Amino acid sequence: MTFQFNFTIEDQFTTLGDGVLTLDSSKESSATESGKGTQRDRKCPTAAFVVPSNHLLKTTSLENSDPSQDSDSPLSSTKGPGDLEPGKNQPCLRVAKEHAMPEDVKKVLENKVREMLPGLQQVRLSVVKNSLLKGNFPGESLSSHSDLIPGVYEGGLKIWECTFDLLAHFTKAKVNFAGKKVLDLGCGSGLLGIFAFKVGAREVHFQDYNSLVIDEVTLPNFLGNSTLEDEENDVKEQVVKRCRKSRVAQELAKCRFFSGEWSEFCKLVLSSEELFVKYDFILTSETIYNPDYYSALHQTFLQLLGKHGRVLLASKAHYFGVGGGVHLFQKFVQERDVFETRILEVIDEGLKRYLIEMTFKYPS
Numbered sequence: 001m002t003f004q005f006n007f008t009i010e011d012q013f014t015t016l017g018d019g020v021l022t023l024d025s026s027k028e029s030s031a032t033e034s035g036k037g038t039q040r041d042r043k044c045p046t047a048a049f050v051v052p053s054n055h056l057l058k059t060t061s062l063e064n065s066d067p068s069q070d071s072d073s074p075l076s077s078t079k080g081p082g083d084l085e086p087g088k089n090q091p092c093l094r095v096a097k098e099h100a101m102p103e104d105v106k107k108v109l110e111n112k113v114r115e116m117l118p119g120l121q122q123v124r125l126s127v128v129k130n131s132l133l134k135g136n137f138p139g140e141s142l143s144s145h146s147d148l149i150p151g152v153y154e155g156g157l158k159i160w161e162c163t164f165d166l167l168a169h170f171t172k173a174k175v176n177f178a179g180k181k182v183l184d185l186g187c188g189s190g191l192l193g194i195f196a197f198k199v200g201a202r203e204v205h206f207q208d209y210n211s212l213v214i215d216e217v218t219l220p221n222f223l224g225n226s227t228l229e230d231e232e233n234d235v236k237e238q239v240v241k242r243c244r245k246s247r248v249a250q251e252l253a254k255c256r257f258f259s260g261e262w263s264e265f266c267k268l269v270l271s272s273e274e275l276f277v278k279y280d281f282i283l284t285s286e287t288i289y290n291p292d293y294y295s296a297l298h299q300t301f302l303q304l305l306g307k308h309g310r311v312l313l314a315s316k317a318h319y320f321g322v323g324g325g326v327h328l329f330q331k332f333v334q335e336r337d338v339f340e341t342r343i344l345e346v347i348d349e350g351l352k353r354y355l356i357e358m359t360f361k362y363p364s
């Protein structure tokens with residue numbers, strides 16, 4: 001199997017070699033003049049944040065590319081977060097919405113270049129090539145050297161390194177996703193959910209804070225890893241082709257995509273089906289960096305995890321700048337006395353990283 005990854009954001013964002021997004025300050029001031037980038041918005045920018053519907057996807061040639069050398073590669077942006085900006089406010093309640101599967105799935109992948117992710121034995125994954133990503137978040141821009149801006153952009157445009165830790169763990173620990181309902185929470189690239197889907201999960205939901213991330217990153221990656229293209233290449237005969245297409249469409253329908261803040265996302269999914277079936281697995285990587293979000297995150301686990309479900313969480317030990325990290329989060333969880341936490345793995349190279357399992361303490 002293969003994973004793919006792609007995104008390009010234009011206008012206000014420029015991307016530095018390490019995948020860091022920077023602000024074009026001239027655009028920021030004009031946004032302020034037009035009333036979009038005001039202090040009020042900055043405090044809770046949700047209202048001003050409208051993702052443009054016509055953002056462009058661009059790709060670059062993969063010729064001669066070596067992911068490890070390529071500053072434009074998604075694999076090159078897996079260094080530590082460095083300097084996250086401290087969260088000063090409670091999370092904004094960015095309204096959640098569901099993203100429809102594009103009607104013309106082939107079009108989403110048109111002119112995209114795929115890049116294989118190395119080192120995964122069980123499942124071959126690829127990402128659509130992450131060409132220079134420049135984005136337009138009207139009224140808001142990413143400040144220099146920021147991996148995220150709390151309440152505006154929460155980091156989903158790049159692949160964070162704990163995602164790779166968790167992917168490796170799935171294989172090593174032979175985590176069985178077959179027939180399970182899975183949520184990739186704070187999905188960004190969506191690789192965790194895509195992996196689960198490829199190894200037989202019955203249903204996978206993807207959630208990211210930013211709508212743009214879902215449209216430009218998660219969905220293209222998901223579709224790039226779906227069987228659609230292989231099927232079409234293999235089969236020439238029209239009738240058979242149609243049958244296969246509809247089978248693939250049925251497969252794709254098992255996945256749903258959401259953007260929005262966590263508590264809003266909970267409300268949306270819980271109200272979207274009369275008898276909402278809770279998740280067997282909630283997979284989440286690098287989502288505990290900001291203590292301001294712990295309450296919403298904990299509440300999400302509480303509301304959406306099945307009684308005997310498991311949260312598989314990956315995190316750096318500490319996030320400098322924002323202040324969150326494993327110790328603080330575990331303390332938060334212990335104080336609430338709802339979940340048991342168990343450390344599955346400690347990766348002690350570079351910045352220390354943890355893989356943690358959470359299960360209900362009193363499942364019955």
Ligand SMILES: C[S@@+](CC[C@H](N)C(=O)[O-])C[C@H]1O[C@@H](n2cnc3c(N)ncnc32)[C@H](O)[C@@H]1O
Pocket residue numbers: 091154155156157158159160161162163185186187188189207208209210260261262263284285286287293296
């Ligand atoms: C640092 S990124 C990690 C992305 C991805 N999981 C990875 O490992 O590459 C954190 C993700 O958590 C999500 N997130 C963070 N805070 C959130 C909040 N308060 N509400 C909803 N989503 C949030 C964002 O969507 C973002 O993509």
